[in-house]
Amino acid sequence: MAHEVVQKVAEIAPQLAATAEETERLGRLTDESVKLMREAGVMRLLQPTDFGGYAAHPRDFAEAVMAVAAHCGSTGWVCGVGGVHPWEMALMDRKLQEEVWGANPDTWIASPYAPQGVATPTDGGYILRGRWNFSSGTDHCDWIFLGALVGDADGKPAQPMKGLHVVLPRKDYTIVDESWDVIGLCGTGSKDIIVDGAFIPEYRTIDSMEVAEGEIAAERAGRADTVYRLPFWAMFPLGITSAVIGIAEGALAAHLAYQRPRVSAMGTAIKDDPYVLSAIGEAAAEIQSSRIQLIDGISRLYDLADSGKEITFADRAMQRRNQVRCAWRAVAAVDEIFARSGGNAVRRQNVMQRFWRDAHVGLQHAIHAPGGIYHATALTAMGIEPEGMLRALI
Template identity: 30%
Template sequence: MPESWGKSAVTASGIDALKATAGKFFADSERERNLHPEVVEKILCAGFARHFVPHEHGGTQGSFGELARALVSVCPSDASAAWCALIFATSGRMAAFLPAAGRAQVWRDGPDTAISAALSPAGRAKPMNGGWRLTGEWNLVSGADHSDWALLCVAAPTQRGAQLRFMAVPRSAYRVRDTWFNVGMRGTGSNTIVVDGAFVPDELSFTREALAAGAHADVPGACYRVPLQSVSGLPFAALCLGIARGALDRWSEWTADQRIAGSPMRDHEAARLVYARSAVELEAAQLLVERAAGAADDMARAEEFGMRNARDMAQVAEVSRAVVDRLFDFAGAQAQREDDPLQRAWRDVHTASSHVVLRFTHHGCEYARQAWTDAAA
């Protein structure tokens, strides 16, 4: 927990402090495959964990647009720090779907509680009087080592068959196994959470169906009444955009000191076209992010444009990856050093854009299926 929580949403000063600290320790985070503790503290101090926490628990019930802008800003300093900030923020929104008694437990120490979540079902839950006995392993849980609580998805047996539920487990009830050895986003510490027979009471569980539908029963606030399809890809796409924008800035700085055949690189048409094409593509991608955020923050439009948002965010991820690929390729061998910012951006954007919520093949097909059905009607 940070020493001083404050009560504001994600702030400019908090973001600046996070960027400075993340930049200072990014090499350590890469080497250790986990964020430095000081970076985690700055994430919490900046207000990311409390961003979607209900007002009644001291949170800010923030907007999706504000979160997206903050993530784009943090990414050039350290995409892994931005990713964990994203996870703590969106996991807080998920935890708001718990019953009142469960919410009170999770945020009993304040709204800056760090929560990590595993969206894919795993493990097993045995029904017991008043709850379940939870056992299993959940992979790819970002920020797990720094979490105070974990939200774990499991197929819980009921009289009508298996029901996908999220179960909130305190840090004392799970351990973290070191399994994160990926090419990119190395500092996210996306390790494996292991639970050995923890009892999860009813008040610390909710259905994945409620989250997907954005159907919250008793907490007022627009951010809890948004279908998951409208918002699931938005923060991840914003993160990819932030990586690409940082890469373009770095590439542009690099060209200022480079020469081709004795003349400045910036005098060559090829370099100018790379810059111009990359800039316009990222500006267009940013417009898509802003449009998606605007729809997500408007309850009247969130459901209507859910499929379009999912399609657009997958497109933003593809464009961001293509821009970084272009810059990395043009820079040649000089960018292939392990400590080069372009090489790191190339690794990070490929890892980030591979997230399942950013797959254009799926979302594009679903969008076309819906659009053609509506047109026929």
């Protein structure tokens, strides 16, 4: 049975779809979209129960993100990215969790995690400077996770390099308003962030490698729920790829609605065109396969953690390989049906072109880059341990 949040998303689908065009025009989520997501509880699925969340199975989170993205790609993307942040916040110091959620459990948290800043040690914490790209949904968030490298006395990355995830309140960073001008996922408002000398207390930081391993951070935070013992590089990509698959599902639904009464320029009713129908059937199977494989993969990792078994690097690599492939397969399927939708599909009033653009921009995210992930997984399948950068993002 679908999680209650997924059911709520299904109920508000018409209102959500109605906001999509304005969301794109504004370059951020509409106030109505944000209100709908708060009421449905999508962002609280991975939030701990002691702070008003569900601590849900990651499968439920993935299905909720897909359901949102099928009606508005930008809103689905923001939920997929931002919805993972409560999961990591659960691994942080309880003092910080109280600061973030104590007064309002519906507080949203932004990111990005790329280490585009330097955190220089000082008494009691760090001084942070840097500029970060791609802070999805940041206009609607009161706190932010940022990736940073620990600095030396000169403010340069120290050697050997050590990565941190640091957390800042809204007053300590600047959103660059004109920094999001793109061709797809326009409504995500994934703007640049600037930090110029903010002090980060030690308790608002976490070692990025501890989060990547999963079990270490969960034990330190005293979190017993299975979901918090999963590795970061399984959870963070899950939300993003779920959004891409949901966008593909939305594209398929829009394509079917558009093609049902359509007659081609040659006078053939599309419902009687065996070539187009064959392409639709194949694309639908590919998109459904992507959904099933993504959910199966994260469920397998969850089952390992739930049974107390180790999640090995090989397990993580295989999940990442399959997750990447799910995204590419789904977007390729969108291409197949879009190419058979005729010239009118590119008109702005046809929602298919928005789904098509959103799908391709979603594929541009770093977690969908296949080369290193496929390489590392092939090595592990041969019993060879990947080294160096081949272990990155896994």
